[in-house]
Amino acid sequence: MAQSRKDDHIRLAAVQQEQLADTRNAFDDVDFIHHALAGINEDDVDISAQFGPWTIPAPIYINGMTGGTDTALPINRALAQAAAATGIPMASGSVAVALEQPETAGSFTVIREHNPDGIVWANLGAGRTLDHAKAAVDLLAADGLQIHVNPIQETVMPEGSRDFGQWLGLIEDIVAGLDVPVIIKEVGFGLSAKTIQQLYDLGVRIVDVAGSGGTNFARIENERTPHPSNAIDVHAKWDWLEPMGLTAVDCLLEMARVPTDLTVVASGGVRNPLDVVRAQALGAHAVGLAGAMLRVAMSDGAEGVTEVLNLFKTRIRQVYALLGAANARQLRATDVIITGTSAERARARNIDVTRFADRFRI
Template structure:
């Protein structure tokens, strides 16, 4: 099977396997504020992820590319959505186009349809400095994602089996390229231990890519003759991973992604410490099911809902969400408790 065929198969399987609600967000409840002392018109959704100033806290996270006209068409629509709604957008792994120049157009379409927007390039941790620079140049990227996908590669029949020196390559790329670097997981979450190591590098952000969204272990298992089913439920739930990351890298922008499906998930991410929220599977599903115009409308409604939620909590911006009281329960509470991350602190009464 060619790389392009595999990319198309991934899209098909991503849509069929879908997402679950194993992110941990449903274990969070906000403490109601009866006196928010705010007007809806005061609320601003602008945010910053490191050096990047964004008009929306949401971005369309990496999905595809390198699958010929099929993925080119998807990327065209995703870029139009980004352009119409002010979202940043990340392309899927550009290694396909780096290895096969015929696939470059499936990525370049994103910049062409979104000429003034914020676009993230994307490479794997196996990439060289030269490949990173080529990925940035290919789409005039404003930032570069380096993705970590050990479990997907191990489950993928034709995947990589050697993950040595990934950290050293990330460090060299970050020191060499001219745009911010975002290291991201691809659906299995980032532990405090991994984030602590990565925080030694001057990264633009860390995208924790938590468990609970598109499950690439399940996708790759559907392509295997002998399933590695023990990887199907492997990973750190998105909500838990945000807290793990912030506990060891308080000054590094943390991006939430992995199963984020609505405005409430987004605002809970910010309450846990995130600086931005990536959506991928949900946007793709909307696009395939309802079409371009309805997906644009859906994103605009998410923006509107975020303002309502901020108003209810008495906050003028998402950057003020860090001191909103909330009660954690269930598996999320248990995870944070046994990891020594003091989940009670999110519920403590502010007596000042």
């Protein structure tokens, strides 16, 4: 069943990405104020980023996606080869299936095989124990562990677990007992400031807000739910799918409310290099790419993913130069206008978005 679910996720996520390719999302509510004489030389720009204990060559990473099936293996191989070629960190999909069905482990270990010296993170869902976490890290000789929290997905998933009450305690055990850094991430519905504070109190120091706007796992699980044989059972499928959760922009606008020694990274609905820089300007230390990379890996393999990642690097550097930002610290001082739905939602939460619009200082 787990392998069938993983294949369903790949197939339905790819369909969603085709639909989202030209769709507006919350990142379109974030505009830089153009200062025509602010630009600097591109060669003077440093786009490296500090991601927890890791210094990475660009503010992007390949987020956790898949594993556990024959379909997933070539995707993970292509992503790993591209990560190795570019120096970009990469997370696996959830390795829980490999812990329960060791015969599927090759679709995960292929990542380390093709990226022996790079930064690799294993991935597990919340609700797993410290022993599970240690096994996941060992499986990939991983440099860190992503724990994804996905209560909405689990609720919609026909075979999902709804035992959410133990999650905080299990996360605390893993953070205290694991020898590598732990990254807590959502799966596309966002981490609020309240949730981030809860995680901080448990010892978590790296969070991925993983907002809505990209792959929607509730919709995927809804599509996997069998249709009723008649129209009477209106509860057989979930209708509460859009809008749902917080966008990455929503989450980043709340960052003034979270502890300053956290590493906050962002993902969810990131379509292009400009979205990366937008997220950084709102405070993200780095930005995750998932759906866009899945499409390229499936169509063009490692060569295509490598080309796209290198193009992201180039375009990010060029946007920095246009904005007069020599590094990420200076980028976070650029002037940004927040409008549209994101501004409305922020005002409803008593967040002042005007503070971003007058930060530039010569």
